[in-house]
Amino acid sequence: MKFSEVKEVGVQGVSVPSNKCQDNNCPYHGTLRVRGMIDEGLLVKYRARNMGVVEREYLYYNSKYKRYExxxxxxxxxxxxxxxxxxxxxxxxxxxxxxAKSISFVVLGKR
Structure with missing residues (x-):
């Protein structure tokens, strides 16, 4: 695949970015494939080069007290x-x- 081509990721609600990049690990302009879990969260840190920390909140059902936390x-x-x-x-x-050792997700876009 050439870097000039733009491919669709296949996730509803996410549009293709207008900017272009030469990153091989880009799902739009590179060869990286998205599979498995799709989630939404808040970008908490963006200090490292091309890496950030996303915090996601979810509900957990506590069966002892029969309520969610x-x-x-x-x-x-x-x-x-x-x-x-x-x-x-x-x-x-x-x-x-x-x-990388701790990176198995890629940011697809803003919500």
Whole structure:
């Protein structure tokens, strides 16, 4: 695949970015495939090069007390250079192959 081609990721509600990049780990302009879990969260940190921390909140059912409790987890995600996201944005992330020791997700776009 050439870098000039743009491919669709296959996730509803996510549009293709207008910027172009030469990143091989970009789901739009590179060869990275998105498969598995698709989730939404808040971009908490964006300090490392092309890597950020996404915090997601979810409900957990506690069967002893028969009620739900809020929990949160932090997920490390790769951020392609063609996306213009910053800390505090709500983003959509998708699961990919493992890119680094702790990175198995990629940011697909803003919500």
């Amino acid at each position: 809020k929990r949160r987890s932090k997920i490390h995600a790769h951020i392609p250079p063609c996306l213009d996201v910053k800390e505090g944005d709500r983003v959509i992330i998708g699961e990919t192959r493992q890119l």
